[in-house]
Amino acid sequence: xxxxxxxxxxxxxxxxxxxxxxxxxxxxxxxxxxxxxxxxxxxxxxxxxxxxxxxxxxxxxxxxxxxxxxxxxxxxxxxxxxxxxxxxxxxxxxxxxxxxxxxxxxxxxxxxxxxxxxxxxxxxxxxxxxxxxxxxxxxxxxxxxxxxxxxxxxxxxxxxxxxxxxxxxxxxxxxxxxxxxxxxxxxxxxxxxxxxxxxxxxxxxxxxxxxxxxxxxxxxxxxxxxxxxxxxxxxxxxxxxxxxxxxxxxxxxxxxxxxxxxxxxxxxxxxxxxxxxxxxxxxxxxxxxxxxxxxxxxxxxxxxxxxxxxxx
DNA sequence: GAGATTTGACCGTA
DNA sequence: TACGGTCAAATCTC
Numbered sequence: 001x002x003x004x005x006x007x008x009x010x011x012x013x014x015x016x017x018x019x020x021x022x023x024x025x026x027x028x029x030x031x032x033x034x035x036x037x038x039x040x041x042x043x044x045x046x047x048x049x050x051x052x053x054x055x056x057x058x059x060x061x062x063x064x065x066x067x068x069x070x071x072x073x074x075x076x077x078x079x080x081x082x083x084x085x086x087x088x089x090x091x092x093x094x095x096x097x098x099x100x101x102x103x104x105x106x107x108x109x110x111x112x113x114x115x116x117x118x119x120x121x122x123x124x125x126x127x128x129x130x131x132x133x134x135x136x137x138x139x140x141x142x143x144x145x146x147x148x149x150x151x152x153x154x155x156x157x158x159x160x161x162x163x164x165x166x167x168x169x170x171x172x173x174x175x176x177x178x179x180x181x182x183x184x185x186x187x188x189x190x191x192x193x194x195x196x197x198x199x200x201x202x203x204x205x206x207x208x209x210x211x212x213x214x215x216x217x218x219x220x221x222x223x224x225x226x227x228x229x230x231x232x233x234x235x236x237x238x239x240x241x242x243x244x245x246x247x248x249x250x251x252x253x254x255x256x257x258x259x260x261x262x263x264x265x266x267x268x269x270x271x272x273x274x275x276x277x278x279x280x281x282x283x284x285x286x287x288x289x290x291x292x293x294x295x296x297x298x299x300x301x302x303x304x305x306x307x308x309x310x311x312x
Numbered sequence: 313g314a315g316a317t318t319t320g321a322c323c324g325t326a
Numbered sequence: 327t328a329c330g331g332t333c334a335a336a337t338c339t340c
Contacts, residue, residue, distance in 0.1 A: 110315090110316065110317085111316075111317055111318085112317090112331095112332070112333080112334095113318090113319085113331070113332060113333080114317090114318075114319075115329090115330065115331075115332095117329085117330075118328085118329065118330090124330085124331095126331070126332075128332095130316095140331095140332095142331090
């Protein structure tokens with residue numbers, strides 16, 4: 001999924017619309033000045049915008065492929081690559097003995113390989129979840145030291161944790177986040193959408209193109225720093241590949257508030273293609289919106305879809 | 313001895 | 327066919 005320039009812009013447009021709507025909703029959330037109905041309209045519009053973006057991304061993801069691909073989530077023995085949800089982080093560590101320890105992201109990983117990668121000065125290490133055998137967790141990550149700055153590690157995550165440690169971690173986070181005002185979540189979720197999708201593993205694109213970025217963890221509120229990325233001396237920029245919609249550490253990126261997804265089945269595997277990801281996101285929409293029947297400008301979205309289709 | 317890491321070989325994809 | 331990702335035997339650590 002490389003040459004998707006036009007659809008990328010289209011997705012940006014849709015996501016930008018979502019951000020605008022989210023900001024508007026934040027402004028309207030003062031109960032003394034706005035009716036519940038007005039908020040509902042905005043929430044629905046926001047979710048529709050994200051749904052449209054997902055649909056566009058699905059189009060982008062499907063179109064270039066001429067041969068059928070197996071879905072990783074349904075074929076766990078498949079060695080086919082690039083079908084896993086995938087995203088990367090740039091982790092900056094301070095030098096010293098604790099350097100490697102700062103790469104700890106709260107999960108238990110087991111190293112299963114290391115390779116010298118062409119054009120890079122440092123080998124790439126391959127890790128899989130420790131609970132792969134015991135709980136069938138298929139999450140993996142790749143860690144590679146950056147050439148230009150050896151204090152920066154690029155961490156590429158693939159697949160979603162389905163193991164118990166993920167559930168425990170999310171339950172803990174959820175409790176922390178629930179203590180904060182839901183209204184803040186909305187504006188912060190929208191502000192996290194920085195740029196459009198692209199191949200984030202291509203350093204050239206990283207420089208030349210804006211990025212479509214989500215947090216590496218469920219950062220729905222700027223005052224809540226996920227516990228396992230809270231160490232000092234670290235900065236993380238998370239950037240997700242075009243084929244990725246729901247990072248392993250969270251399913252709630254397209255929900256306006258974590259308060260609305262408490263009962264979402266976080267253990268459900270999202271190691272899948274777009275169709276499955278979308279199907280997993282849908283319950284969030286249903287759960288939070290109920291029977292509201294409001295959508296964003298249908299004509300606009302249709303034209304975006306046509307743009308994407310025409311591109312291929 | 314169990315579990316983790318290392319490393320060369322193997323395999324699928326582009 | 328080169329490259330990247332995974333496997334699995336050997337080795338290491340606790």
